[in-house]
Amino acid sequence: MVKPAPSCPICGRLPSERYAPFCTPRCQEVDLGRWLTGVYRIPGPPAELDEDPPPSPEAA
Ligand SMILES: [Zn+2]
Structure with a gap:
């Protein structure tokens, strides 16, 4: 928990309390x-594909 x-x-x-987390x-x-001006950038999902690894030749 953070x-x-x-x-x-x-x-x-x-x-x-009224303006939390801001003070005013x-x-x-x-x-x-x-x-709105884009100072904060919302990071998109990482560009890694969670695909199955290619079949190992040893497994064949
Ligand atoms: Zn403030």
């Missing part, structure tokens, strides 16, 4: 703006 640090991710102050609606907006 608990996020109990601080506003924008300014690092203690978050308000201002910080909430800042965070939202970052999402």
